Amino acid sequence: MTTYDIIIVGAGPGGSMATKCAAEKGLKTIFFERGRKPGEKNSSGCGLGPRLWREFPLMMKELTPEKCPSLRAGAAARNYFINSEGIVAGYIMTRPTESVSYEPAKSWITMNCYRNEFDPWIAELATNAGAELKTSTLIIDLLKEEGKVCGVIDEHGIKYKASVVIGADGAISMVAKQSGLRSKWSHTQITAVPQYDFHAPPNKIDDIMGDEALAVWWSALFPASYQVFFNDGFHQGLGNWLDKWDRNPLYYLNEVINLKYYQRLLKILEAKPRELQCHLLPWLKFPYNTHTDGVILIGDAGGFPCPLEAEGIYPAIVTGKAAVECAANAITAGDVSKKALSNYDELWQKTSVGEDFKSGEELYNIWKALPFSPKETMSWFVPMFMEVMGGIYDWSQPHATRVREIASQIKSYMPQALPFIMKYVFPLIAKIFENDLDKLMDPSKLMTVLPKVLDMIPKKKQRGGIN
Ligand SMILES: Cc1cc2nc3c(=O)[nH]c(=O)nc-3n(C[C@H](O)[C@H](O)[C@H](O)COP(=O)(O)OP(=O)(O)OC[C@H]3O[C@@H](n4cnc5c(N)ncnc54)[C@H](O)[C@@H]3O)c2cc1C
Structure with a gap:
């Protein structure tokens, strides 16, 4: 039986980064991948955010179009608002704004690429650093001595020993389960995400979409749907937590595809469906049970998506790097107990990922209640928002009359909007600005003022006229 310092299960982005860091520290490291090559078993494409370049500039500089031909940088994002008749009631295109402080993020918001190029690229960084990669190898169990994890067992019964095992094996993590850290995600912790992968000629994408990186489709008819453009195609997908689906997820995805506007877009882009996929993605308020004796969970296995x-x-x-930092110290100290590995939580919580999870509950709650609650929330949100954005484009009335009509219409949404603001928006604002709350408005005072302001809005005036 071969013995290693660290074994990593899974050669996704988390596993490969952890392996790279471990090998660079001189630790004897192996990582296993059930696919024939890294990236074979994942969602076929992704958008990479600028935080990767900000935090790992030397590594990301290596991700060139030669190594990753599907790479497509885009500076614009479009938000489509679909009304309950399935019509695009409006859209807003946004680009990086003046407050963006990281210079490269002023010229692109995401770099989009296919995982069958990205995952092998990052895995190669790990093997170049000296780690061993075993592909087409399914790890089916953990090796234990006196009840403590000390390695892994593959599908052929071959055993591999190590001081620390890192679970980088994605949403349905065998490592999490077999180490006793988690049996299954609850329905409020995991989402099912079906998506179509379309092929489209690169020149069509460039000519028609310009520098748009992605789009979000907001509607009362389906949970928020995303569109990501690659160099020769795009994804259209949508997800929701398992407790939120009341029909087959594909029914809702097809609602998007069957929109008249969408069909037109497919036609002008000359898009052809290439693949239909469905994956699970953990989506939590806060990661928990991230480690135990001799085991650390990273990435999706640990519930770390934003x-x-x-x-x-x-x-x-980020968690792959933090896990190795922690594991390396524990191995040097000769103590890989749960207590010794608890430093992992401190390490990841200090990162930008930890910063996001500080307001994790409030972010999760508002997102789940808004775009992922089409019937309950988007049914009033879309018309209200479009009233604000587009109401003024009506030239059939005098302008002042129009403004009064718009205000009155907006007021009619307040019975739904105000409780929503109280329940979801104020807690988020309060959390984000918790250290400066005294400088901001007091939410309870605001709630006494708001109804008075609303009362000042006149009722619809009878249209006067000349006899
Ligand atoms: C449809 C969809 C779209 C997404 N889009 C984006 C996006 O645009 N941008 C973004 O940042 N994130 C996106 N995500 C999330 C992102 O894909 C994951 O969060 C990310 O891949 C997690 O990386 P990971 O290394 O933790 O796990 P994974 O990428 O899931 O990698 C796990 C690896 O382990 C292997 N494996 C699993 N079990 C075993 C085993 N027992 N033995 C051996 N190997 C095993 C798998 O084959 C896989 O290669 C998306 C997710 C989905 C589902």
Whole structure:
């Protein structure tokens, strides 16, 4: 039986980063991948955020179009608002704003690429650093001595021993289960995400979408749906927590695809469906049970995708690095007990991932209640928002009359909007600005003022006229 310092199960972005860091520290490291090559078993594409370049500039400089031909940088994001008749009631295109402080993020918001290029690229960084990669190898159990984890067992019964095992094996983590850290995610902790992968000619994408990186489709008809553009195609997908689906998720995804506007877009982009996929993605308020004796969980296995929009690659890479930092110290000290590995939680919580989870509960709650509650919330949110954005484009009335009509219409949404603001928006604002709350408005005072302001809005005036 071969013995290693660290064994890593899974060669996704988290596993490969952890392996790279361990090998660079001179630790004897092996990582296992059940796919024939890294990236074969994942969602086929992704958007990489600028935090990766900000935090790991030397590594990310190596991700060139030669190594990753699907790479496509985009500076614009579009938000489509679909009304309950399935019509695009409006859209807003946004670009990086003046307050963006990280210079590269002023020219692109995401770099999009296919995982069958990205995952092998990052895995190669790990093997170049001296680690051993075993592909087409399914790890089915953990090796234990006196009840403590000390390695892994593959599907052929071959045993591998190590001081620390890192679970980088994604949403349905065998390591989490067999180490006793978690049996299953609850329905409020995991999302099912079906998506279509479309092929489209690169020149069509460039000519029609310009520098748009992605789009979000907001509607009362389906949970928020995302669109990500690669160099020769795009994804259209949507997800929701398992407790939120009342029908087959594909029914809702097809609602997007069947929109008249969407069909037009497919036609002008000359898009052809290439693949239909469905994956699970953990989406938590806060990661818990992240480690035990001789075991650390990272990335999806540990529940680290961002609590707001489930960006998962950056957190997997950051937690992979933190896990190795912690494991290396524990191995040197000769103590890999749960207590010794508890430093892992301190390490990841100090990172930008930890910063997001500080307001994890509030971010999770508002997101779940807004775009992922189409019937309950988006049914009033979309018309209210479009009233604000587009109401003024009506030239059939005098302008002042129009403004009064818009205000009155907006007021009619307040019975739904005000409780929503109280329940979800104020707690988030209070959390984000908790150290400066005294400088901001007092939410309870605001709630006494707001109804008075609303009372000042006149009722719809009878239209006067000349006889
Ligand atoms: C549809 C969809 C779209 C997404 N889009 C984005 C996006 O645009 N940007 C973003 O940042 N994130 C995105 N995410 C989230 C992101 O994909 C994950 O958070 C990220 O891949 C997590 O990385 P990981 O290394 O923890 O796990 P994974 O990427 O899941 O890697 C786990 C690896 O372990 C292997 N494995 C599993 N079990 C075993 C085993 N027993 N033995 C051997 N190997 C095993 C798997 O084959 C896999 O390669 C998306 C997720 C989904 C589902």
